[in-house]
Amino acid sequence: MNEISRDAILADVTEVIRDIFDEYEGPVTPDLNAAKVPQWDSLAHVQLMVLLEKKFGIRFKMSEIQSFKNLGDVIASIENAQER
């Protein structure tokens, strides 16, 4: 996986995370997950997925959305989608 593109994706994802989870002030790193962000419930997860689809012009698969364990998985999926 290309570290430069992954860092660029993380930077863009961070913008979305800061916007939707506006009460979260901790670090946004690939190991971030819902357990660490009180606002990150199932509804917020759906909204996060839609915001990321729009920001990156990609389409997640339903199976991907259900299997993401942390932000690193999301970033990997975005990178894969951009390469398709």
Place this chain on the structure above:
Amino acid sequence: MGIRVGDNAQHEFTVEVEEMKWFQTVSRDHSRIHTDSDFCRERGFDDVIVYGGIVLAHLSHVLGTKIPGKNGTSTRWTINYRQPLYLGETARIELTVTYISKAAGVVESKFKINAGAKVIATGDTQSILPVEEIDRSTSDAENL
């Protein structure tokens, strides 16, 4: 056949005094812009302005009965009020689906509310919906 990008729905409504009184009771909003004709005229309006909440109630009608329909759950509404709606004026809501994420089960729409040529409000909505109600031919995400 389920919901697709580009689908649209319309709804017309006219607000009368009885509904204004009902909403005033429910909301306990007694602001003069909705209750005092003289106050409104002094500020350049024709008469009292229909409560924005009543307008939203009619948007709720569209969302709950037409698009996305009875199985949808609203997750976001935004509305920009442009010009006042007065009692007795017939308003028309036009709502169009702009984005669907089949993977996330999300339907987004834009709406415009007119009274004749006058634009009353514009905005957008987001709802979650059981994925089987999204058209099978829809790709994982579509947008206008």
